[in-house]
Amino acid sequence: MLIFPIVFSSCIPHRDIVYLQNKEAATDSIPVITEKQTPYRVQINDILNIRVRGLDQSNLTIFNPVGDENLDADREERAYFDGFTVDLHGEIRIPILGKIGVLGYTTEEIEKMIEDKLLKEQFKETANIFVSVKLTGLRYTTSGEVGKPGTNILYQERVNVFQAIANSGEIPVTGNKKNVKIIRQYPQGQKIHSIDLTDVKVMESPYYYIQPNDIIYVEPLKQKTWGTGTTGVQTLGTIITALSLVTTTVLLINRI
Numbered sequence: 001m002l003i004f005p006i007v008f009s010s011c012i013p014h015r016d017i018v019y020l021q022n023k024e025a026a027t028d029s030i031p032v033i034t035e036k037q038t039p040y041r042v043q044i045n046d047i048l049n050i051r052v053r054g055l056d057q058s059n060l061t062i063f064n065p066v067g068d069e070n071l072d073a074d075r076e077e078r079a080y081f082d083g084f085t086v087d088l089h090g091e092i093r094i095p096i097l098g099k100i101g102v103l104g105y106t107t108e109e110i111e112k113m114i115e116d117k118l119l120k121e122q123f124k125e126t127a128n129i130f131v132s133v134k135l136t137g138l139r140y141t142t143s144g145e146v147g148k149p150g151t152n153i154l155y156q157e158r159v160n161v162f163q164a165i166a167n168s169g170e171i172p173v174t175g176n177k178k179n180v181k182i183i184r185q186y187p188q189g190q191k192i193h194s195i196d197l198t199d200v201k202v203m204e205s206p207y208y209y210i211q212p213n214d215i216i217y218v219e220p221l222k223q224k225t226w227g228t229g230t231t232g233v234q235t236l237g238t239i240i241t242a243l244s245l246v247t248t249t250v251l252l253i254n255r256i
Contacts, residue, residue: 012173012174012223016178017177018198019198020197020198020203021198021199022200024201033201033204035204035209039106040106040211041104041106042102042104042105042110043213046085046135047080047084047136048086048092048110048133048135049082049132049133049136050083050131050133051131052114052130053130053131054127054129055126059127063094079136083136089101090102090104094114097118100113100117107133107135108133110133111131111132111133114133118131137153138210139152139212140152140164140216141214141215142164142168142216142217143215143216143218144218145175145219145220145221146165146168146171146172147170147171148168148169149168152164152168159209160208161209161216164214164216165216171197171218174221175219175220176219176221177198178197178198178199179219180196180217180218181193181215181219182195182210182216183215184207185211193207195207
């Protein structure tokens with residue numbers, strides 16, 4: 001009779017593997033969720049892609065990479081060499097303009113900053129200067145119980161945690177979806193945040209959308225360390241196999 005408690009305790013419950021459950025209501029209908037996303041503020045070691053446009057483009061070539069027209073080729077490598085890396089002092093170095101402090105600013109604020117500096121020091125209003133600043137891809141790392149651990153880069157403005165994990169091979173049944181860790185970079189250091197992917201309210205979390213250099217860690221469920229299986233059938237099969245082995249061993253010993 002002890003087999004049944006072992007079977008039920010070692011298999012993984014359905015509620016632990018289903019995403020986005022409405023845990024506060026009796027029905028399965030998903031309520032309207034208000035997403036919360038704060039503007040990303042540039043950190044040290046970020047790489048910025050800066051483009052300057054104007055009526056006379058020939059006067060602006062010094063501000064733009066030579067390979068601008070072939071941006072899709074070897075995108076990651078080109079972004080590294082042609083982009084502007086934020087140094088340890090929170091600054092980038094732009095031709096003619098020199099060093100500009102960008103740490104803690106949004107890309108929109110940096111665009112305005114560079115545009116104002118160009119109009120003040122190099123060009124007139126009639127030049128119709130237009131500055132575009134983007135992050136050179138959203139780089140993040142997944143580790144732990146995911147299909148393909150490692151570092152990935154997505155060339156999108158917004159990436160939520162489900163998209164990031166799906167791009168990393170998904171979380172297997174043995175991964176703890178209720179306590180996914182987000183390790184995030186801040187000017188003062190790193191912080192660890194936890195989110196529950198089985199709760200629909202995760203979409204209201206400020207950590208639902210990932211940020212550059214985030215580390216997503218999925219810890220294994222305790223059932224994995226037991227090695228008895230992830231479902232009741234697997235667990236029962238493991239127990240029966242173990243009991244058969246013990247019985248066979250005892251019978252062989254008694255025959256000796």
